[in-house]
Amino acid sequence: MKRIGLALSGGGFRATLYHLGLVRFLHDAGILPHVSIITAVSGGSIIAAHLGLNWSRYNGSAREFDAAASELLAFTRLDVRNRILRRYPLALPIRGARRLAGLSDRKLTRPGLLEQHYEKYLYGDTSLFQLPESPSLHLLATNLSEGSLCSFNRDGLWIIRRGEKQALRIDRIPIGLATVPMAVAASSAFPGFFPPTVLTGADVGATVGEFGRQAYTDGGVFDNLGVRMFHCLAQALAADQLPWDGILVSDAGRPFEVQSSIQTSGLVRTAIRASDILMDRVWQLETETFRETPGFAFARITEVIDPEQDRAALHPEVQRQLPTVRTDLDRFSPIEISALMRHGYCVGRETTRRHPDLFGAALPDTPAPEPTFETCATTRATANGSMILSPGHDRKARKFLALSARRIRNVLLDWRERMARAAKTVIATTGAGLVPLRRGPTAVTRTARTLHGSAGRRIWSTLLDYRDWVSYVYIPILIPMLVLAPYFVIQAYERAHRLNQIVQSLAQENRDLQQMTLLLDGPVAPFGGARAEELRPDDTADLTGFTILQDLRIIDLRHWGMEADGSKDPGSSIYGYRRLKVRKEPESTSNTFRISVLAISPDTQVRFPPQQLKPELYSRGLAGPGPDESLRHWEVGADFGKVPAGETADLIYEHRSPGLFLRTGIASTSLTFDIEADTVEMDAWLLLPRGREYRTFQLIRYPTAGRQPVESVTPVTEFRSNDFTILAFRLLALKAGYSYDLTWFYR
Numbered sequence: 001m002k003r004i005g006l007a008l009s010g011g012g013f014r015a016t017l018y019h020l021g022l023v024r025f026l027h028d029a030g031i032l033p034h035v036s037i038i039t040a041v042s043g044g045s046i047i048a049a050h051l052g053l054n055w056s057r058y059n060g061s062a063r064e065f066d067a068a069a070s071e072l073l074a075f076t077r078l079d080v081r082n083r084i085l086r087r088y089p090l091a092l093p094i095r096g097a098r099r100l101a102g103l104s105d106r107k108l109t110r111p112g113l114l115e116q117h118y119e120k121y122l123y124g125d126t127s128l129f130q131l132p133e134s135p136s137l138h139l140l141a142t143n144l145s146e147g148s149l150c151s152f153n154r155d156g157l158w159i160i161r162r163g164e165k166q167a168l169r170i171d172r173i174p175i176g177l178a179t180v181p182m183a184v185a186a187s188s189a190f191p192g193f194f195p196p197t198v199l200t201g202a203d204v205g206a207t208v209g210e211f212g213r214q215a216y217t218d219g220g221v222f223d224n225l226g227v228r229m230f231h232c233l234a235q236a237l238a239a240d241q242l243p244w245d246g247i248l249v250s251d252a253g254r255p256f257e258v259q260s261s262i263q264t265s266g267l268v269r270t271a272i273r274a275s276d277i278l279m280d281r282v283w284q285l286e287t288e289t290f291r292e293t294p295g296f297a298f299a300r301i302t303e304v305i306d307p308e309q310d311r312a313a314l315h316p317e318v319q320r321q322l323p324t325v326r327t328d329l330d331r332f333s334p335i336e337i338s339a340l341m342r343h344g345y346c347v348g349r350e351t352t353r354r355h356p357d358l359f360g361a362a363l364p365d366t367p368a369p370e371p372t373f374e375t376c377a378t379t380r381a382t383a384n385g386s387m388i389l390s391p392g393h394d395r396k397a398r399k400f401l402a403l404s405a406r407r408i409r410n411v412l413l414d415w416r417e418r419m420a421r422a423a424k425t426v427i428a429t430t431g432a433g434l435v436p437l438r439r440g441p442t443a444v445t446r447t448a449r450t451l452h453g454s455a456g457r458r459i460w461s462t463l464l465d466y467r468d469w470v471s472y473v474y475i476p477i478l479i480p481m482l483v484l485a486p487y488f489v490i491q492a493y494e495r496a497h498r499l500n501q502i503v504q505s506l507a508q509e510n511r512d513l514q515q516m517t518l519l520l521d522g523p524v525a526p527f528g529g530a531r532a533e534e535l536r537p538d539d540t541a542d543l544t545g546f547t548i549l550q551d552l553r554i555i556d557l558r559h560w561g562m563e564a565d566g567s568k569d570p571g572s573s574i575y576g577y578r579r580l581k582v583r584k585e586p587e588s589t590s591n592t593f594r595i596s597v598l599a600i601s602p603d604t605q606v607r608f609p610p611q612q613l614k615p616e617l618y619s620r621g622l623a624g625p626g627p628d629e630s631l632r633h634w635e636v637g638a639d640f641g642k643v644p645a646g647e648t649a650d651l652i653y654e655h656r657s658p659g660l661f662l663r664t665g666i667a668s669t670s671l672t673f674d675i676e677a678d679t680v681e682m683d684a685w686l687l688l689p690r691g692r693e694y695r696t697f698q699l700i701r702y703p704t705a706g707r708q709p710v711e712s713v714t715p716v717t718e719f720r721s722n723d724f725t726i727l728a729f730r731l732l733a734l735k736a737g738y739s740y741d742l743t744w745f746y747r
Contacts, residue, residue, distance in 0.1 A: 002358055003036040005244035006135075007227050008044025010220035011301075012190070012327030013076045015043030015252035017337055018301050020069055021344025021368065022250045023051065023058065029352065029363050033059050036243045037136040037233075039151075039226040041219035043252065043327065045139045045187040047072060049180050050122055052137040053130075066372045073371055075121050079331035081193070082462050084113045086470045104202070111189045111197040114329075118181035126180045129154060136243060138229050140219035141186040144196050145212075149222045151229060152183030157204075157211075160232050168235050177205025186216035190327075194218075224253060227296070246358035248351070250344070251300045254323035297358060299351040301343065312367040313346045314339060315444045321451035330462060334373070335450050342368040515577055519556055519687065524575050526656065529605030532619035532634070539620075541595065541635065543677040543736070545588025549648060550581040551682040553673070555598075558689045560659045574599075574662075576655045582677075586645040594618065594637035595676055597655055602632045604657035611652050613638040631660065670743040674704055679734040684742070685719075686727040693724040697744035704739045713740065 006026075008019045026032040040048030050072050051058055057068040088110055095105040106112045119125055131137050131154040138151040143159060151158040156174040182204075186197040196215040201208045222228070230247055302323045305313035313319070322343050325336060345368035352359035441449070464471040518524075556575040582593055597606065600622065608615045615638045622631040636653045643649045663670045688694060699713040719728035727744055 002034065002245035003243060004031060004034050004358065005230060005247040006035045006038045007225060007230065007247060007249040008038065008040040008048050009226055009249070009251045009253055010042030010044055010188075010190075010218065010224045010327075011252035012043045012188075012329055013046075013332050014301075014322075014325045014327050014340060016046045016072065017076060017332065017340035018252040018322075018344040019044055019047045019250050020072060021341035021346075022299055022348035023047070023344075024065065024069070024341065024369065025345045025348035025352075027058065027065055028062075028366060029349075029359070031352065031359055035135050037138070037230075039138045039140060039229040040187070041140045041224055041226045042188045042190060044226060044250070045184050045219070046075075046118075046122075048137060049118075049139060049184050052132055052135065053123060053126060053180065055132050055135070062369070066369075070372050071122065073337060073373055076332045076337060077373070078117070078121060079462065079465060079468070080114070080117050081329040082331075082465065083117065083468055083470070084110055085463060086465075086468060086474070087113055090470065090473065104200075106198065106203065110194050111185050114189065114194065115179075115181045115185035115197075118184050119179070123180045123184070127176065128152060128156065128178050128180060128183060129176060131180065139180075139183045139187045140223065140226055140229060141183070141197075141216040142219055142221040144215040144217055149219070149228060149232070150216065152178065152186070160229075168232050170232060170236050173206065173211055175204035175206050175211060178203070187219045188329075189216070190218040191221065225249060225251060246295045246297065246355070248348075248358075249296060249298045250348070251298055253300075254302055295358075297351050297355045299344075299347045301347065303347050303350070305343075305346045305350055310346050310350060312342065314342055315448070317448045318444060318451060319343055321448050321454075324455040325451060326455055326458075328458075330458060333450075333454075334371075335447060336454055337371055339447065339451060341371050345369075515554060516685065519554065519575075519577075523556070523559060524654070524656075526573075527605060527607050527654075529607055529655075530617045532606075532617040535618045535620040535633075535635070537620060541592075541637070541676065542590055543593065543595070545585045545590065546593050546640075546677050547583045547585060548580055548677050548679040549583055549681065550579070551679050552577075552579045552685075553598075553683070554578070554685045554687075555671075556687045557659075557692075558687050560662070560689065572659065573656050574659045576657075578653055578655075580651045581648050582640070582651055583648045584640050584643045584645055588640075588645065591639055591641040591643075592637060593640050593651070594635045595651075596674060597634035597636055597653070598661055598671070598673060599634055599655050599657035600631045601657045601660045602630060604632070604634055604655055606634065606636065606653055606655045608636075609652050609654065612649055613640070613643075613651060615651060615653060665743075668743055668745045670741060672739055672741050675734045675736055675738045675740065678736050680732065682731045682734055684727075684729055684731075686744075688725045688727060688744075690725065693747050694727055694744040695724070695747045697727055697742065699729070699740060699742050701738050701740045704737055707739075 009015055011018070023032065026035070038048050038052065050068070054068045057064045091108040091113070095108045098105045098108070107116060133154065136153065138153050138158075141150050141152065142148075143150045146159065146161070149160045151160075155172060156176065156178065157172070159171045159173065161169055161171055178199075182197075182199070186199070189195075189197050194217075196217045198213065198215050199211075200213050201211040204211055219226070227247070227249055230244070234242060304316050304319045307313045307315070318339060322339060325340065349363060352363055464474065554577040556577075559572060560574050561572040576598060578598075580595065597604070599606075606617050615636050618635040618637060619632050622633050634655075636651065638649075638651050640649065661671055699715065700710050701713050702708060702710045713731070715729035716732050717730040719726070719730075724747070731740075
């Protein structure tokens with residue numbers, strides 16, 4: 001038998017279990033003792049470290065092999081990833097306290113918690129120098145600080161660097177206090193979920209000059225097959241010094257999955273997808289490089305073994321589902337464990353059969369053994385890293401398994417009785433003598449469907465676990481949230497509902513509020529205006545004897561646009577609403593009340609909502625700024641002849657017109673309105689378009705006739721919105737004969 005090099009690829013627990021099945025075949029075939037060197041990446045490093053620390057047990061009897069393997073199987077059923085998720089938030093306050101105290105908080109990070117799980121449940125506090133001399137074990141990681149491949153081994157840390165003329169060289173750094181859990185955590189911390197493992201000289205027992213601050217991540221980023229290390233060793237060593245005659249590559253990777261409906265949002269999801277793409281590209285390059293190289297034998301998880309050639313092989317449909325099993329470090333079910341191990345066993349046998357020059361021709365034809373779960377999660381670490389079983393826990397575990405078996409048996413019996421009753425009902429309903437259809441899927445179908453469902457990552461459904469005491473720490477937090485959150489949601493809904501009812505009630509009584517509500521709900525549809533009566537050029541309104549108690553102006557500029565050069569868009573329009581509460585004074589000598597409209601475009605449309613009086617529309621021509629341009633002056637009037645002296649009446653009108661009355665400046669817009677009668681109170685509301693929020697505004701006044709002197713005006717009240725799209729203010733005691741200029745400046 002020749003010396004064998006064994007490369008264990010990455011792939012999370014899927015790779016760990018697949019490799020374990022292949023190693024079991026090597027044990028049964030007598031090949032395992034001839035393995036002289038092992039390189040491992042990510043999920044492969046989990047089994048490789050356990051294999052190296054328990055080499056004599058794995059090479060012992062079948063019972064000893066099963067006892068050692070059961071510790072690894074218990075770890076794959078521990079739900080490591082979610083245990084870390086549950087512990088990480090609780091460790092944040094401790095991390096902060098340790099930082100303030102100047103202590104290291106590395107063990108409380110996510111990679112540090114992963115390292116703790118490896119130390120507690122698999123390897124113990126074992127240093128790298130305790131690894132066996134044979135086989136030589138290389139746990140591969142990617143050095144992010146240098147972008148190079150690194151190997152944690154018995155001699156410390158090897159960094160693969162390129163020297164002159166791109167020649168590879170191996171720089172050896174002695175790190176005597178680095179531990180096996182630390183190395184495996186660095187190798188298996190896949191990007192996206194785990195941040196890089198950061199190690200310092202104090203962590204690995206080296207001086208600052210020998211070992212600076214280094215960051216390590218999943219070895220699969222550089223080489224997910226683990227074969228690159230053999231290439232580096234072959235270049236660094238002489239041909240007669242190579243410790244292998246052939247290399248068996250256990251590849252648990254799968255072809256890249258195209259996801260047509262992938263969600264692009266989410267930092268973690270994007271990072272994981274990006275790392276998958278990177279690792280797949282590296283896998284393709286390494287496969288293309290070493291596929292045809294003599295001395296390499298590839299045992300791929302994607303290979304489908306014909307059951308006619310190997311009676312122990314799983315059904316082909318089940319085999320096709322195995323490469324899609326997730327690569328996470330969460331809890332794997334007995335079905336997933338058994339299927340992966342059996343497939344690894346059969347693929348290992350088929351691969352070695354194809355290379356009799358390396359592995360010999362006398363290979364066993366025994367069926368793949370079923371995995372044993374003797375220790376479950378009841379093992380504990382000894383001082384040298386091996387695992388022993390507590391007798392008390394052993395009895396509890398056996399009792400738990402027996403109870404679970406009885407429950408499953410009772411469920412199956414109950415299910416069989418229900419199906420029998422259902423069949424009788426079908427026969428009685430459809431006619432005697434009819435045979436019911438097949439009751440359910442076959443065992444192969446159920447297994448294949450289960451494995452197909454194992455492809456997706458399961459996080460939220462398994463985030464809490466009754467078997468982990470840390471889950472109960474969150475109960476005092478989650479229960480009040482689950483109980484109080486609906487209460488506060490209901491309270492907020494009821495309060496919003498009451499406020500909405502109040503607003504609707506006020507809106508029904510207040511036409512101004514009702515109009516603002518309608519505008520905020522949506523724009524006013526275009527309308528046709530009233531017919532205007534032509535005014536003589538010298539016909540001016542005399543408002544003596546009238547007092548305006550309230551003047552509300554609403555101007556909707558949300559659909560008013562400007563061209564790219566800053567000029568007004570002639571195709572845009574502005575909607576205006578105005579309500580005047582006018583009191584007819586006892587000394588009034590005229591019953592006609594006429595007031596100007598803000599719009600000056602000949603295309604202006606004016607309409608009158610239902611009201612007490614019957615308004616009329618008047619118009620006359622104005623000289624435009626150019627010889628070919630014409631403007632019009634618009635007035636709205638009403639006959640107050642039937643309004644008693646001292647009483648009030650409302651005059652309401654709406655208009656839609658181009659924004660010719662607006663003046664645009666540099667990052668500003670202005671408009672002018674005249675006060676034609678004494679006004680007690682005036683409210684102005686301007687609705688600005690999105691993207692044209694105002695920063696501030698300025699209000700001045702001056703006599704309409706002389707335009708001097710100019711005075712600054714401060715509103716009595718400003719109504720401010722959080723998004724600065726509504727400019728509103730209130731003025732009091734406005735005297736007739738003044739013009740007001742309003743200018744607002746954009747953000």
